Amino acid sequence: MLLLAWRNLWRNSRRSLLTLASIACGVAAIMFGQSLIKTIQYQLIEKATGVITGHIQIQDRRVKELKYPEKSMAGLAAIERVLASDPAIDAFEPRIAVTGLVSSTKDCSGVLIVGVDPRRDPRVTTMSTYLRQGSYLTGGPRELFMGDQLAGALGVRLGDKLVVMGQSLDGSMGADNYRIVGLYHTGSVTFDKSILYVTLASLQETLAMQGRANQFVIRLREPERLQEERERLERALQALPVKIATWREIDPELVGVQSYQNAILKIVLAIVFVIVALGILNTVFMSLFERVREFGVLKAIGARPGVLLRLVLTESCMLGVLGGAAGVAVGSALIRYYGEEGLPLPLGDTLAYFLPFETVLHLRFDWPTHREALVAVVVTSLLAALPPALRAARMKPAECLRHR
Amino acid sequence: MTEPLIQLKHVSKVYGAAGRGRGEAPGVTALEKLTIDFHAGEFTAIAGPSGSGKSTLLNLIGTIDAPTHGEIRFQDRRVSGLGEDELADFRLRQFGFVFQAYNLIPVLTAVENVEYPLVLQGVPRAERRARSLEALKWVGLEREGDRRPDLLSGGQQQRVAVARAIVHRPAVVLADEPTANLDSKTAAALLDMMLDLNKKHGITFLFSSHDPVVLSRARRVLHLRDGKLQDEAV
Numbered sequence: 270m271l272l273l274a275w276r277n278l279w280r281n282s283r284r285s286l287l288t289l290a291s292i293a294c295g296v297a298a299i300m301f302g303q304s305l306i307k308t309i310q311y312q313l314i315e316k317a318t319g320v321i322t323g324h325i326q327i328q329d330r331r332v333k334e335l336k337y338p339e340k341s342m343a344g345l346a347a348i349e350r351v352l353a354s355d356p357a358i359d360a361f362e363p364r365i366a367v368t369g370l371v372s373s374t375k376d377c378s379g380v381l382i383v384g385v386d387p388r389r390d391p392r393v394t395t396m397s398t399y400l401r402q403g404s405y406l407t408g409g410p411r412e413l414f415m416g417d418q419l420a421g422a423l424g425v426r427l428g429d430k431l432v433v434m435g436q437s438l439d440g441s442m443g444a445d446n447y448r449i450v451g452l453y454h455t456g457s458v459t460f461d462k463s464i465l466y467v468t469l470a471s472l473q474e475t476l477a478m479q480g481r482a483n484q485f486v487i488r489l490r491e492p493e494r495l496q497e498e499r500e501r502l503e504r505a506l507q508a509l510p511v512k513i514a515t516w517r518e519i520d521p522e523l524v525g526v527q528s529y530q531n532a533i534l535k536i537v538l539a540i541v542f543v544i545v546a547l548g549i550l551n552t553v554f555m556s557l558f559e560r561v562r563e564f565g566v567l568k569a570i571g572a573r574p575g576v577l578l579r580l581v582l583t584e585s586c587m588l589g590v591l592g593g594a595a596g597v598a599v600g601s602a603l604i605r606y607y608g609e610e611g612l613p614l615p616l617g618d619t620l621a622y623f624l625p626f627e628t629v630l631h632l633r634f635d636w637p638t639h640r641e642a643l644v645a646v647v648v649t650s651l652l653a654a655l656p657p658a659l660r661a662a663r664m665k666p667a668e669c670l671r672h673r
Numbered sequence: 674m675t676e677p678l679i680q681l682k683h684v685s686k687v688y689g690a691a692g693r694g695r696g697e698a699p700g701v702t703a704l705e706k707l708t709i710d711f712h713a714g715e716f717t718a719i720a721g722p723s724g725s726g727k728s729t730l731l732n733l734i735g736t737i738d739a740p741t742h743g744e745i746r747f748q749d750r751r752v753s754g755l756g757e758d759e760l761a762d763f764r765l766r767q768f769g770f771v772f773q774a775y776n777l778i779p780v781l782t783a784v785e786n787v788e789y790p791l792v793l794q795g796v797p798r799a800e801r802r803a804r805s806l807e808a809l810k811w812v813g814l815e816r817e818g819d820r821r822p823d824l825l826s827g828g829q830q831q832r833v834a835v836a837r838a839i840v841h842r843p844a845v846v847l848a849d850e851p852t853a854n855l856d857s858k859t860a861a862a863l864l865d866m867m868l869d870l871n872k873k874h875g876i877t878f879l880f881s882s883h884d885p886v887v888l889s890r891a892r893r894v895l896h897l898r899d900g901k902l903q904d905e906a907v
């Protein structure tokens with residue numbers, strides 16, 4: 270039975286090979302597309318969370334605007350204790366992020382002022398890696414780490430002093446002189462022009478917010494375990510007037526982009542599947558048409574309709590599995606190649622406008638979705654063969670024998 | 674005389690009549706009220722010109738097709754009324770088939786073709802192979818077992834078909850013009866071989882032909898004309 274199906278497959282080897290090739294191309298294309306989009310998502314999320322948001326934040330319970338928390342927390346030590354003892358947390362730090370104004374003698378500009386712990390921040394975010402000139406925050410009083418574009422716009426240089434003015438979360442204003450110790454360049458206009466970093470201690474002083482912060486930023490060891498960790502923290506911090514927010518809640522735009530891409534992926538997959546299915550349908554129908562008489566002989570000899578049904582389905586299943594396997598081989602090779610060499614992304618520059626984003630993609634495997642695609646192809650090949658197979662099974666033996 | 678193996682009672686076959694009520698012609702009557710008995714061990718030819726209903730008759734006997742009227746009994750059991758699967762199983766046990774041409778599965782070797790009925794019967798591999806080689810020996814092709822049909826001559830192909838038709842020891846071998854595509858010498862040789870199998874192993878043969886040379890070897894000849902039985906020559 271299997272032997273017969275296998276030999277039948279190679280009876281018209283050119284047609285079978287063409288079908289195999291089209292299935293393989295389809296699978297490889299699907300895998301590549303999946304990998305491309307998943308890699309973009311991965312890099313985008315890694316960047317977004319790595320550069321500023323973190324995987325999880327802890328904020329005051331009353332906060333409504335998760336992205337720019339408008340309330341601050343006291344009693345930081347209690348939260349620190351919980352976070353420090355959590356093995357799933359890679360690094361964390363308390364921060365103050367407020368909107369404010371920075372002015373030189375010549376000009377001024379609206380900015381987001383972020384007060385960080387200079388010792389811990391390099392482990393929580395990637396900001397320190399974008400250093401261009403000078404040094405990262407060292408922990409000295411009133412240090413300023415800012416984007417090169419903002420410095421250019423304000424006409425200031427390393428070592429210059431600027432007035433940083435921020436609105437404390439209770440509404441009062443605070444201002445101080447800060448000295449530029451370092452300039453960074455991320456390539457993203459949003460960052461390079463409008464975010465500046467100071468030490469948390471100095472900012473607390475400037476805003477009269479000693480002992481307070483409006484966010485704890487947490488980096489997880491395993492970002493995939495986001496939901497799990499969120500629930501754990503929720504339990505651990507139950508008694509405190511705080512709330513836990515994941516990057517998905519803080520940055521819903523990012524989630525939106527993600528589901529948009531997933532939707533595109535699904536549509537592309539559907540189209541490829543239809544093409545693959547039509548190819549299989551065509552092959553199976555043609556190979557059946559040539560063999561009607563032969564089926565008549567088999568039926569006469571005593572093959573039950575089910576035997577012929579299984580024969581035809583087995584043939585097309587073999588096509589699907591073989592084509593799928595070849596497709597996985599080709600797709601894997603492509604993904605591995607571009608995983609090592611990197612794939613320059615033409616759209617990268619556009620994305621980089623909003624976020625520091627590498628314009629070279631290092632493709633990654635996403636086996637769960639690849640597996641789905643492979644299973645879908647095999648199932649498709651079975652479904653596509655079902656109508657012709659049923660027809661072959663149902664035909665009367667005498668009719669088959671009279672054929673041709 | 675013993676009980677007949679196969680009995681036809683007033684069997685008629687009308688093509689294209691039933692179910693196609695489009696006010697068309699009443700259909701072609703291929704067989705008209707045939708009543709015949711066949712016994713085990715026969716070597717019987719069905720003769721008649723083209724279109725006389727030979728294929729139709731063999732198809733009805735072999736349950737490949739169903740009669741429009743009348744009844745066919747096999748070992749005194751009614752055959753009509755069985756389902757598709759039951760009919761297939763019935764054919765698998767009781768009949769062997771040889772057709773005019775394109776009998777063999779082209780992608781299988783001679784011995785694999787012969788094996789096929791045994792595969793369908795679920796006979797274990799080793800036994801299957803042994804019995805198939807035995808059947809090939811009976812038809813004088815023990816050395817051609819590994820060849821594909823396209824490497825065999827027309828006569829050899831028909832012998833393989835006969836081997837396949839007898840390998841599972843059916844009650845009857847039905848052969849519809851088995852010699853029509855063969856030259857007269859090869860045809861005579863095939864017939865002699867079939868007759869030999871009939872004599873030595875008691876295999877029942879029903880075959881059709883319009884070739885006088887072939888018909889001369891039959892022990893019983895039924896003459897068909899326009900779907901009706903002419904006088905029987907014994």
Ligand SMILES: Nc1ncnc2c1ncn2[C@@H]1O[C@H](COP(=O)(O)OP(=O)(O)OP(=O)(O)O)[C@@H](O)[C@H]1O
Pocket residue numbers: 671688689701702703721722723724725726727728729730
């Ligand atoms: N499927 C069919 N539909 C309509 N008419 C048919 C069909 N099959 C056979 N016939 C008709 O039935 C009659 C008997 O056909 P059958 O094939 O049994 O004859 P035959 O003796 O085998 O002829 P041949 O020697 O050409 O094989 C013929 O008139 C033929 O045209």
Ligand SMILES: [Mg+2]
Pocket residue numbers: 727728729849850
């Ligand atoms: Mg005929």
